[in-house]
Amino acid sequence: FNHEFQAYKFENECFTLKFKNDIVKSDYAVLIYAMGADTKDFVFYDEMKLSKVRGQVTHLKPFLDTPFPLSSKAYICPIKDDLQVIGASYDRLNASLESKEEDDKQNIENIAEFIDKNTKLEIIGSKVGFRSYSSDRFMIVGNAYDEVFYKEEYKALLWTKNKEQKLAKISCNLYFNFAHGSRGFSTSVLAARYLCALINNEPLYLEKKYIHAIHPARFLIRKLKKGL
Ligand SMILES: Cc1cc2nc3c(=O)[nH]c(=O)nc-3n(C[C@H](O)[C@H](O)[C@H](O)COP(=O)(O)OP(=O)(O)OC[C@H]3O[C@@H](n4cnc5c(N)ncnc54)[C@H](O)[C@@H]3O)c2cc1C
Structure with missing residues (x-):
């Protein structure tokens, strides 16, 4: 909608979305959080540690x-119009939106192995972005979960993990699709197909044995399995 999302309300099976500048939109059956690295400011579960x-x-x-793109220590994208993109730097300790000269220098040094050393390079700009990471580096895709329910119903998982469990209840149609890290251009396709299937109650597209690896509640479940 080209608006900045701030919060939602879930009433009568529908979402009402609140955006910056008092804009409100209502009557949505499904809400998907897909705000990349900024999702960190909207999702607060005890065991889900997100970083940018x-x-x-x-x-x-x-x-x-x-x-085609060339990729090794760094990458070179094919020419687009009058521009060629190379990248990318990786910095956990800096949150500045401003471009840094030393990052451009580093990017150029990192493509040295691809190009003739006499190639003349002219910088015409740079762009800063933020990658969204989970603590195990896999994407987080699936239904939002009720942490209180999990902590109560699965608190003895250490002793009962091979016994039948009460099925987790789905509190509302809130879904997650973030923490794609440095691989979003490939994992986002998989995530989109999986989410569509999940929402429409269709065969899940992804093999069941892999779902635990991207499930939003996996961090909590790992802890509960250890009896912590
Ligand atoms: C420098 C750099 C280089 C990269 N290189 C590669 C690469 O070579 N290959 C690769 O696969 N991946 C690469 N990645 C990672 C890739 O860009 C991400 O994995 C991918 O963009 C994630 O997609 P996304 O839709 O989850 O998040 P994003 O692309 O970050 O999109 C999130 C969107 O949500 C919007 N948003 C955030 N908060 C709000 C709000 N409150 N209201 C409304 N909108 C909001 C943001 O403006 C943004 O448009 C790179 C990332 C960076 C930063």
Whole structure:
């Protein structure tokens, strides 16, 4: 909607969304949190530790005609119009939105192995972004869960993990799709298909044996299994 989301209310099986500047939109059956690194400011579960990692790409005047991206220590994208993108830096300790000269320098040093050392490179810009990470580096995709219910019903998981369990109840149609880290261009496709299937109650697209690895409640379940 081109608005900044702030909060939601779930009433009568529908979401009402509140955006910045007092904009309100209502009557949505499903809500998916997909705010990348900023999701960290909206999701607060005890065991789900989210982090953001700054990255900077450098925009260069076209210097290498490649039909596909080249990737090693760094990457070089194919030319687009009058621009060629290389990247990317990785910095957990800096949250600045401003571009840094040393990051551009580092990006250029990191592509040295791909190019002739006499290639003339001209920087025409750079862009900073933030990657969203979970604590086990896998994406977080699936239904939001009721932490209180899990802690109560599964508190003896250490002793009962091979016995039949009470099924987790789904509190509302709130879904998650974030923590794609540095791999979002591939994992987002998988996540989108899985979420569509989940929402429409269709075969899940993803093999069941992999679902635990992306399930939003996995961090809590791991702890409960250890009896902590
Ligand atoms: C420098 C850099 C280089 C990268 N290189 C690669 C690469 O080579 N290959 C690869 O696979 N991945 C790469 N990634 C990672 C990739 O960009 C991410 O994994 C991917 O963009 C995640 O997609 P997303 O939709 O989850 O989040 P995002 O692309 O971050 O999109 C989230 C969107 O939500 C919006 N938003 C946030 N908060 C709100 C709010 N309150 N209200 C409304 N909208 C909101 C944001 O403005 C943004 O548009 C790179 C990341 C960075 C930073």
